[in-house]
Amino acid sequence: MGDRRQNGSLPRMRGPDGEPGDWPAEGTGTRGLTMGSRVRRLLVLTAAATAAALLLPVVPLSVANAAPTAAAEDNPPPNEREPSGGGGAPWLTRAGKDMVGYRLSTYTGRYYERSREQYRLCVVQRESGGHYDAESGEYRGAYQMSSSLAAQALGAMRAEVRAEYGDRGLAALARLEGRSISTWPRFWQDMGFWTIFDHGAGWQHWSSQWGASWDCDHRPNAESGWPSKDHPNYSPLEGPRAQRAAARAISDVPDATAAKCCRPEVTMRMARLYIKNTYGWGREHFLALKEMWWRESNWRYDVVNNHPNGPWYGLGQVNGPYIEDQGYTIKEYMQSPRKQIIVGCKYIKERYGTPAKAWDFWQANGWY
Numbered sequence: 001m002g003d004r005r006q007n008g009s010l011p012r013m014r015g016p017d018g019e020p021g022d023w024p025a026e027g028t029g030t031r032g033l034t035m036g037s038r039v040r041r042l043l044v045l046t047a048a049a050t051a052a053a054l055l056l057p058v059v060p061l062s063v064a065n066a067a068p069t070a071a072a073e074d075n076p077p078p079n080e081r082e083p084s085g086g087g088g089a090p091w092l093t094r095a096g097k098d099m100v101g102y103r104l105s106t107y108t109g110r111y112y113e114r115s116r117e118q119y120r121l122c123v124v125q126r127e128s129g130g131h132y133d134a135e136s137g138e139y140r141g142a143y144q145m146s147s148s149l150a151a152q153a154l155g156a157m158r159a160e161v162r163a164e165y166g167d168r169g170l171a172a173l174a175r176l177e178g179r180s181i182s183t184w185p186r187f188w189q190d191m192g193f194w195t196i197f198d199h200g201a202g203w204q205h206w207s208s209q210w211g212a213s214w215d216c217d218h219r220p221n222a223e224s225g226w227p228s229k230d231h232p233n234y235s236p237l238e239g240p241r242a243q244r245a246a247a248r249a250i251s252d253v254p255d256a257t258a259a260k261c262c263r264p265e266v267t268m269r270m271a272r273l274y275i276k277n278t279y280g281w282g283r284e285h286f287l288a289l290k291e292m293w294w295r296e297s298n299w300r301y302d303v304v305n306n307h308p309n310g311p312w313y314g315l316g317q318v319n320g321p322y323i324e325d326q327g328y329t330i331k332e333y334m335q336s337p338r339k340q341i342i343v344g345c346k347y348i349k350e351r352y353g354t355p356a357k358a359w360d361f362w363q364a365n366g367w368y
Helices: 037-053 114-129 145-176 186-200 240-251 258-262 264-279 283-297 318-326 328-335 339-353 356-366
Strands: 012-014 020-022
Touching: 037 356, 114 186, 258 318, 264 283, 264 339, 283 339, 283 356, 318 328, 328 339, 328 356
Parallel strands: none
Antiparallel strands: 012 020
16 A cells, blocks of 8 residues: 655544544543544454455465576676676676676677677677777777777667666767777677677678688577687686786786786887887887787787697787797796787897888788
């Protein structure tokens, strides 16, 4: 039964004088109910409650406690690291704003398909190595979308955002207009991917037919094991254990923090200064190195490619024997972006002379 309060006051009744009044308090003298009045009123209320109860359907306890009938595969999977905050706005949760690493999709709306979640993770590893802030020429973000494709996604997302999140969602979406997709929070990038993918209709945007270096099979349940140690840009799906392991690895790097070590813009800046000061290589050669190592490692120093012909390590994807010839163990090498830049640039100098010539070779052959 609904609340009978009017204008914020207690329920109203008629006093002994027949005029409306508040429920009387105990000991109010002549304005209080007599004992007989109280007993009669209690009996009336009890009878009314009993009659109402007889009209209610009886629900067996087993039915009331029954699990939902929806199939388990229709339910969105939880993230390994549970998001917090947001207040009904998933783009404001910790997971929804996280810009680095692999997670299960933070978007699980109209276009999401659990049977293609492994396909999506394959695309993220291939395109950006889990870096939602990645930029490579005109292609940007975790899914390496062009500005025109990002704008297309933004327009297509509007109807669902309006239906699910109302004016608050539309206002957040409007703030993304004109911004590079690499600045969009993870939630919006995930939503953009699923919207453009459109249950398989947009799979060619992430196909090797359009320039990708390996295929991810877009068919339902066709992919598994992602993120994969057998491909570049590997790091585990995020979870508490993975986070602790990453923190320990980074703590071994002198004068470094997680933010400094693992962000591509920092390793690129280190390389630009090093090649200029050591070899006199200017802008042309830095741009060549930037493009080449982006394709090799997404400028992440912790990448290992366990290919049968490898493995190859780090920023420049150098093989183990060459690293050891320079006087470093693999462990030392993988703990230091600076050592990787020194070794990688020495290899380029010895084999090709300059990064520009190495990049020319890479474009013709797909390796260097």
